[in-house]
Amino acid sequence: MPTDPSRSLLPKCIDARKLAQREQSLDGILPPDALERLNSAVESIDGAISAELRFGRDLQGRLTVRGRVTGTVELLCQRCLHPVREQLEAPFYWGIVWSEAQGKSLPRDLDPVIQGGDELDLYQILEDEILLNLPMVAYHQEKCVPKGHFQFGESDTEAGGQRENPFKVLEQLKGSSGKS
Numbered sequence: 363m364p365t366d367p368s369r370s371l372l373p374k375c376i377d378a379r380k381l382a383q384r385e386q387s388l389d390g391i392l393p394p395d396a397l398e399r400l401n402s403a404v405e406s407i408d409g410a411i412s413a414e415l416r417f418g419r420d421l422q423g424r425l426t427v428r429g430r431v432t433g434t435v436e437l438l439c440q441r442c443l444h445p446v447r448e449q450l451e452a453p454f455y456w457g458i459v460w461s462e463a464q465g466k467s468l469p470r471d472l473d474p475v476i477q478g479g480d481e482l483d484l485y486q487i488l489e490d491e492i493l494l495n496l497p498m499v500a501y502h503q504e505k506c507v508p509k510g511h512f513q514f515g516e517s518d519t520e521a522g523g524q525r526e527n528p529f530k531v532l533e534q535l536k537g538s539s540g541k542s
């Protein structure tokens with residue numbers, strides 16, 4: 363999938379404090395080769411990972427960033443071990459702080475993001491967000507196991523036909539443990 367040329371690349375380094383004081387916004391995409399950790403965590407990144415960020419202040423005057431990272435990746439289906447496409451959406455609400463100690467004083471709905479100096483590595487923290495939102499396991503929505511591995515429901519019976527229906531087994535289990 364070609365990346366949309368109208369979407370600009372996000373800057374790698376930002377001064378989040380300054381952007382928040384000016385209540386600015388950023389929208390754009392992350393360059394795929396900057397996402398090494400994500401690349402090694404998934405089968406492939408499908409198209410662009412994009413992000414939108416709204417810088418500003420909360421009611422108490424804290425510097426905040428609200429936004430989300432979105433993208434599509436391919437993971438291995440844990441049933442058939444073929445790639446399965448997963449749509450990712452990672453919303454976030456950051457509080458920009460100077461230090462870890464200051465981060466601890468933030469209210470719970472704000473995730474501390476530490477900018478100790480003049481700049482913040484935006485790619486790294488956005489990659490953190492998307493990694494946190496990766497599903498632990500992925501499965502195809504449709505039946506994906508090759509015919510003959512398992513057999514569910516009323517599909518064609520093999521020669522001999524006496525295959526155990528897994529739902530029937532479940533019913534038996536329920537029956538034996540339930541009303542006796």
Ligand SMILES: [Zn+2]
Binds near residue numbers: 440444501502506
């Ligand atoms: Zn599958």
